[in-house]
Amino acid sequence: MTVQAMTKEEAQSSGERIVNDFSMTVATMNGSGSQTSNLTLLRAMFKMGIPVSGKNLFPSNIQGLPTWYTIRASKDGYLARRETHEIIVAMNADTFGQDLESVVPGGAFYYGDHLKFEINRDDIAVYTFPAKKLAKDSGAPAALRDYVANMAYVGVLAHMIGIDMEQIKGALDFHFSGKEKPIALNMGVIEAAAEWAAENLEKQDPYYVEAMDGTEGKIMADGNTAAALGAIFGGVQFASWYPITPASSVAEALTINIGKYRDDLYEGGKTYAIIQSEDELAAIGMALGAGWAGLRSMTSTSGPGISLMTEFAGLAYYSETPVVIWDVQRVGPSTGLPTRTAQGDITQVAFLGHGDTHNIMLFPACAQECFEFGWKAFDIAERVQAPVFVMSDLDLGMNQWMTDPFEYPDVDMDRGKVVWEQDLENWEGRYGRYLDKDGDGIPYRTVPGNKHPKSAWFARGTGHDEYAAYTERGDDWEHNMERLIKKYDTARQYLPESDIFEKEGATIGIIAYGSTHPAIEEACDKLEEDDLKADYLRLRSYPFRDEVQEFIQKHDKVYVVEMNRDGQMHQLLSLAYPEMVNKLVSITKHDGLPLNARWTSEAIQAEEN
Amino acid sequence: MAKVNAVGLEKNEYRGAPTTLCAGCGHNSISNQIIQAAYDLSLIPEDVIKFSGIGCSSKSPTYFLGRSFGFNSLHGRMPSVATGALFGDARLKAVAVSGDGDSTNIGIGQFKHILRRNAPMVYIIENNGVYGLTKGQFSATAEQGLTLKYQGANPYMPVDVIMEALVSQATFVARSFAGDATQVRELIKAALSHDGLAILDIISPCVTFNNADDARHSYGWAKEHQDPLHDFSFVPFEEEIEVEMVEGETRRVTMHDGSSIILKKLDEDYDPTNRKNAMDMIQQSYEEDVLMTGLIYINTEPDSLLDMHGLSQDEPLNRLGQEHLRPKKEAIDAVNAMMF
Numbered sequence: 016m017t018v019q020a021m022t023k024e025e026a027q028s029s030g031e032r033i034v035n036d037f038s039m040t041v042a043t044m045n046g047s048g049s050q051t052s053n054l055t056l057l058r059a060m061f062k063m064g065i066p067v068s069g070k071n072l073f074p075s076n077i078q079g080l081p082t083w084y085t086i087r088a089s090k091d092g093y094l095a096r097r098e099t100h101e102i103i104v105a106m107n108a109d110t111f112g113q114d115l116e117s118v119v120p121g122g123a124f125y126y127g128d129h130l131k132f133e134i135n136r137d138d139i140a141v142y143t144f145p146a147k148k149l150a151k152d153s154g155a156p157a158a159l160r161d162y163v164a165n166m167a168y169v170g171v172l173a174h175m176i177g178i179d180m181e182q183i184k185g186a187l188d189f190h191f192s193g194k195e196k197p198i199a200l201n202m203g204v205i206e207a208a209a210e211w212a213a214e215n216l217e218k219q220d221p222y223y224v225e226a227m228d229g230t231e232g233k234i235m236a237d238g239n240t241a242a243a244l245g246a247i248f249g250g251v252q253f254a255s256w257y258p259i260t261p262a263s264s265v266a267e268a269l270t271i272n273i274g275k276y277r278d279d280l281y282e283g284g285k286t287y288a289i290i291q292s293e294d295e296l297a298a299i300g301m302a303l304g305a306g307w308a309g310l311r312s313m314t315s316t317s318g319p320g321i322s323l324m325t326e327f328a329g330l331a332y333y334s335e336t337p338v339v340i341w342d343v344q345r346v347g348p349s350t351g352l353p354t355r356t357a358q359g360d361i362t363q364v365a366f367l368g369h370g371d372t373h374n375i376m377l378f379p380a381c382a383q384e385c386f387e388f389g390w391k392a393f394d395i396a397e398r399v400q401a402p403v404f405v406m407s408d409l410d411l412g413m414n415q416w417m418t419d420p421f422e423y424p425d426v427d428m429d430r431g432k433v434v435w436e437q438d439l440e441n442w443e444g445r446y447g448r449y450l451d452k453d454g455d456g457i458p459y460r461t462v463p464g465n466k467h468p469k470s471a472w473f474a475r476g477t478g479h480d481e482y483a484a485y486t487e488r489g490d491d492w493e494h495n496m497e498r499l500i501k502k503y504d505t506a507r508q509y510l511p512e513s514d515i516f517e518k519e520g521a522t523i524g525i526i527a528y529g530s531t532h533p534a535i536e537e538a539c540d541k542l543e544e545d546d547l548k549a550d551y552l553r554l555r556s557y558p559f560r561d562e563v564q565e566f567i568q569k570h571d572k573v574y575v576v577e578m579n580r581d582g583q584m585h586q587l588l589s590l591a592y593p594e595m596v597n598k599l600v601s602i603t604k605h606d607g608l609p610l611n612a613r614w615t616s617e618a619i620q621a622e623e624n
Numbered sequence: 625m626a627k628v629n630a631v632g633l634e635k636n637e638y639r640g641a642p643t644t645l646c647a648g649c650g651h652n653s654i655s656n657q658i659i660q661a662a663y664d665l666s667l668i669p670e671d672v673i674k675f676s677g678i679g680c681s682s683k684s685p686t687y688f689l690g691r692s693f694g695f696n697s698l699h700g701r702m703p704s705v706a707t708g709a710l711f712g713d714a715r716l717k718a719v720a721v722s723g724d725g726d727s728t729n730i731g732i733g734q735f736k737h738i739l740r741r742n743a744p745m746v747y748i749i750e751n752n753g754v755y756g757l758t759k760g761q762f763s764a765t766a767e768q769g770l771t772l773k774y775q776g777a778n779p780y781m782p783v784d785v786i787m788e789a790l791v792s793q794a795t796f797v798a799r800s801f802a803g804d805a806t807q808v809r810e811l812i813k814a815a816l817s818h819d820g821l822a823i824l825d826i827i828s829p830c831v832t833f834n835n836a837d838d839a840r841h842s843y844g845w846a847k848e849h850q851d852p853l854h855d856f857s858f859v860p861f862e863e864e865i866e867v868e869m870v871e872g873e874t875r876r877v878t879m880h881d882g883s884s885i886i887l888k889k890l891d892e893d894y895d896p897t898n899r900k901n902a903m904d905m906i907q908q909s910y911e912e913d914v915l916m917t918g919l920i921y922i923n924t925e926p927d928s929l930l931d932m933h934g935l936s937q938d939e940p941l942n943r944l945g946q947e948h949l950r951p952k953k954e955a956i957d958a959v960n961a962m963m964f
Contacts, residue, residue: 058964189964234963244959250949252941253711276955281948284937288711291738292704299733300697300704307695308712308943311949326698334695421963423956430944461773464713464940466670473674473686475696484641485686523958596946 031220035065035090035229037101041168042114044107045603046078048162051167051190051201052300053084057415058186058235059178060088066229066379068533070224070609071371071448075353079496081110089317092229094417095534096609101222102176104168105130106146123220125171140219140554142212143455149211153204163204170208175216179225180209232421234380237308238411238530242341243268244421245389246313247276250428253305255298257320260353261409262343265315266291295320299374306338307474308330309433309462311393315341317409318360321367328402329368330476332499335449337396337431337457341405343412346371346607348574355607356409358529361583364404366555371496373503376557377405377511380532384555390424391511397431399506400460410609411530416476421623432459440465448472448483449495456502484560503558510556513563523623524570526563527577527583528554530609537575537612538619545616549574549624554584559591574619576602630666630804630862638662639670640690642813644683650802650843651681651750655688658719658748659810659900662689663917665813665860667677673709677702677731680757681723681750681828685785685866689719700731703738704748708742713940717746717816724765725755728783732764739792739821744820749785752830753841760833767840772833785825786906786920789875796822797902797921799844802829807917813858814919819880820928828914846915852916853896855888878925887919896922917959 039056043049050071057069065088074080087097089255103113105126112132118124118137127146134141135589150164173183191197238435242265246254251273256266270289277286292298297315305312316324331338344360346352367374377392378383387594388405396403439446439461446469449458458481461470472483479495480486516539534551539549552566566587567573575585582601589596602618604610626634638659643652662672674694682702685694697705706720710871712812727735727749738747753766760772766805771777780904789797796818808826815822829835829843837844854875861882872893877885887896895901902921910917935941 037848061964064700102872186964236963248950248956248959250946252944252949253708255708272838275960276951277949280945280951283939285934286941286944286948288933288935290707290741290933293733296701297704297707297734297737300701301708304705304708305695305711308709310708310712311709327701328939329700368929402686421956421962423953424950461693462711462712462942463716464671464942466668468670471670471691471693473694475694477696569843 031221032223032439033354033469034223034225035227036084037222038082038087038097038099039102039104040085040100040117041104042081042083042107042110043077043165044109045074045082047106047165049082049084049106049165052165053086055169055183055188056172056178057086058473059182059419060066061181061227061235062085062182062185062222063224064228064230065090065224066092066094066417068417070096070410071414072608073354074092078207081107088224090227090229093533093612094536095537095599096611096615099612104172106165106168107277108335120369121220123222124176125168127167133335133561134548137590140174142171142216144168144208144212144216149208152201153207154206157202159200163201166201166204167208170205171212171216172194172260173205174209174212175218177225179226180206194555206227232420233417235415236418237264237413237415238379238382238385238407239264239343239413240268241382241418242315242389242407242412243387244272245386246393247273248389248424249393250311251313251393252310252461253285253302254287254314255292255301257292257295257298259317259320261413262315262317262320262341265341266341292313292514295323296327299338299355302338303327303331303336303432306396307334307336309460311397313339313341315343317343317345318347320362321360323597325367328374329370331402332368332372332374333476335400336402336415336474337400338402339392339396339405340402341407344408346605349580352607354409355609356530357579357605358406358408358531358577359579359583359605360406361577361579362586363435364406365587373500373558374402375399375403375506377403378528378555379405379407379411380529380553383477384414386421391548394426394429395506395509397430398457398509400431400457401502401506406529408530416586431456434459434461435465436467439465439469442469446470447481449479449498449594450481451498454507457505507558507560508559510560512560513555513566514553515562515566515598516551516553518543518548518550521550522571523547523619524564524566524573524575525551525619526575526584526588527551531576531578532614534615538615541612541616546619547620549619557587560589563588564592567592567598571598572600573598574600574602575611578604580605629663631668631824633663633666635663636657636689638689638854640685640687642958643687645680646832648831649680649881650752650826650830651684652660653802653805654748654750654808654826654828655684656804658688659811661809661812661816665816667717668755671716673718675702675706675709675718677722677726677753679723679726681721683724684721684750690907700726700729701734701920702726703731703734706745707738707741709744710745711935712931712942714935715938715940719816720745722747722748722749723763724749724751724753724785724933725763728785728788732783732788736792736819739789739794739823740924741929742795742820742926744810744819744821746824748824748826750828751785751825751841752828752834753839754834755829756829756833762905770839784906785823787903789825790903790906790921793824793925794921795820795926798823798919799825799827800917801827801850801915803843803847804850807856808854810856810858813860814885815880817858817879817881817883818924820926849913849915851909851912851914851915851916853920854890856918857886859884859886877922877924881948885919885922896920
């Protein structure tokens with residue numbers, strides 16, 4: 016249940032403390048260097064054992080436009096964005112009025128005293144502090160002063176809400192990789208600010224943190240880094256990419272980290288190549304070429320890049336070339352809101368490519384799962400000989416998530432049906448690239464470099480027969496396309512199963528996927544408090560596996576919750592299960608912000624009433 | 625018994641499916657010279673990898689080296705597919721065939737970028753100034769004023785493949801004419817020895833849509849106006865023979881694999897290792913209205929794409945197993961420790 020904030024007087028008089036249960040937002044200007052401060056707060060609270068999530072709401076801009084960083088602390092372990100701001104730290108003159116207005120009644124508003132504004136609210140606690148002076152007094156070089164001024168709010172907050180100084184120091188130590196000089200400089204400002212607060216500010220709001228044991232065994236990570244690390248453990252051999260927000264950090268994390276984990280495994284040279292291509296067409300073209308040549312290959316992009324990759328997606332599907340494509344979704348159509356989150360590419364990717372193209376999608380819901388799908392996607396792509404799209408989004412990809420530690424792959428690499436010289440020696444009859452020998456729709460594949468005289472074939476996007484020879488015959492075409500849909504059906508068994516969360520006596524079902532998971536979990540609890548019990552199925556892959564159908568069958572009404580306007584997953588479910596369409600209710604939000612639990616539960620309640 | 629080459633293969637082993645291009649198409653002559661060059665050099669067909677885009681020219685890899693792997697990719701996107709595929713097995717020799725539409729209209733971006741990456745590959749542009757498969761539209765290499773049956777006169781300036789290649793730092797740049805079988809074949813052989821990207825701009829007339837005698841990509845005009853820079857020949861490493869080198873008359877370029885290009889002076893001595901010269905020479909060909917052919921530029925020094933990525937080892941990347949690709953179990957702790 017959301018804590019009903021009380022008035023300032025109530026808080027003061029009751030002396031009630033609200034501990035580890037609030038949302039704290041820092042309002043700054045893009046490019047002002049507040050990220051270190053925000054991460055320091057987040058990490059220090061995490062190390063105090065408090066479940067936290069950190070979300071950066073940033074503009075498509077390098078410097079000057081407003082940006083907000085929100086940390087949610089939740090003793091109950093809820094990590095979704097909360098719709099309220101209990102604490103706001105205002106450091107940006109441009110948004111001061113709006114920030115002041117956003118604080119909940121009874122909340123706390125902190126601001127640097129260089130911002131000269133009238134405070135027109137008396138229902139909140141207001142604290143002002145000399146950020147600039149503290150920065151100046153720190154002895155920081157002039158060039159760094161604006162930057163370290165952001166450390167002043169870290170120190171003030173540390174004192175006012177009770178963040179452990181040792182943990183702050185630990186966070187800085189991590190951030191600066193143990194480099195003494197920057198740690199000392201920043202810590203100096205933080206300590207001075209905390210002392211200043213102790214002497215000059217009187218606590219008037221109820222929000223505090225206290226150490227607890229809610230983060231035992233967890234790590235903090237962003238989904239894009241996790242995806243890259245997962246790919247490294249998946250044996251990625253080729254990655255090509257083109258810069259785009261919010262996907263760039265997948266390839267960047269790959270570039271930065273791959274050598275550390277891979278270079279000692281092979282003495283003969285590198286075992287991978289990463290190329291920043293000229294555009295997204297070339298990015299997927301290279302990845303497809305590498306996949307065809309037998310390498311574990313990937314590319315990473317977002318919606319506009321996916322649009323450009325369309326023709327190649329069709330070629331990958333039809334030539335049956337394994338390739339992994341990470342789609343870190345942002346708000347579209349068109350350039351859209353490049354720095355806001357969405358789940359808007361679902362139907363496009365499901366059918367990406369002209370003609371009868373069907374694609375496989377995976378839906379990670381936390382950083383750990385980004386790691387898992389980082390390696391697993393290669394196994395699926397090579398097993399099924401098809402492009403595999405991993406549908407992440409900006410919120411999951413770029414924000415800091417508290418997550419389970421990454422787990423070492425629990426199965427060996429599955430390279431699929433690749434045949435080499437020895438296999439062809441024992442091959443009966445003529446080798447055919449597209450022969451359905453096993454009856455599962457998945458043919459056997461040879462890759463360039465195979466020296467067997469039977470091995471070679473000419474890959475093409477044009478009509479081909481079972482031996483990869485050019486054909487325009489209608490029956491050859493149909494035969495091949497029917498096999499491809501059979502293969503797609505076979506693929507289901509290799510895809511991750513849905514996660515199902517059942518509640519005793521549930522009357523409704525909820526289907527959701529991806530980064531909305533924390534909000535859905537919390538919404539389910541909220542609904543239960545209001546006596547509406549929901550079973551929840553979290554989709555992890557498409558095409559849908561059998562348990563999805565069973566889940567819908569078991570419920571009279573199933574809400575499909577997602578972050579796009581048109582209810583795209585609802586559309587795919589409706590296509591897959593036309594006989595159950597009447598049970599499916601689409602609940603959508605598409606404001607570019609991570610989903611929050613209150614909106615979700617209220618939207619479902621509104622449908623129920 | 626049919627004649628065999630040094631690896632015991634008959635020439636037939638280097639052929640592909642029968643061509644479906646028009647009789648007399650320049651592309652067929654080029655396919656034949658690829659077959660001949662591969663046979664002469666005693667390449668193992670499985671050691672060659674073929675690429676193409678879309679168009680008449682891009683269909684032709686079906687018609688040669690039937691025992692080689694190949695990828696007939698998308699219109700204008702062959703360079704990217706080839707770039708990725710080259711990493712699979714660095715030992716393979718790559719031969720790509722594209723057309724003027726494929727490389728200088730829809731694909732000019734990828735064409736330029738594969739040049740700056742110096743991907744080790746023979747990149748043949750079968751250049752006829754016209755779209756064949758879609759029946760006779762102008763390509764970007766069509767000369768200004770060219771008049772075609774359904775198109776009227778071309779109002780635009782042409783793109784010059786060679787100039788584009790030179791400004792993009794290409795390391796092997798040659799122009800030839802499909803009607804000059806010997807020069808085409810020798811250039812292909814030399815290009816196969818180049819450890820980097822070799823651009824061969826081969827004027828390859830379209831007998832159906834653009835072969836009027838005054839058209840710049842016609843047999844008639846090319847025959848009449850061909851002006852070779854030198855008498856070009858290629859000597860493979862294994863066949864190294866004493867070539868009489870006469871100061872001022874003969875030039876030798878030693879290739880990465882030890883083979884040699886021998887250039888015999890015709891009218892004037894031409895130094896193909898000087899890029900500025902090369903550009904001047906092309907400019908001069910415009911002024912003199914001739915089809916300048918031969919090895920226009922070569923630089924064997926720069927790293928190839930695979931060198932740039934530290935991947936020119938002998939063990940192909942696509943044969944590495946899990947032990948070389950997946951970090952050890954302990955590494956997962958290091959990864960988690962790296963997170964906060």
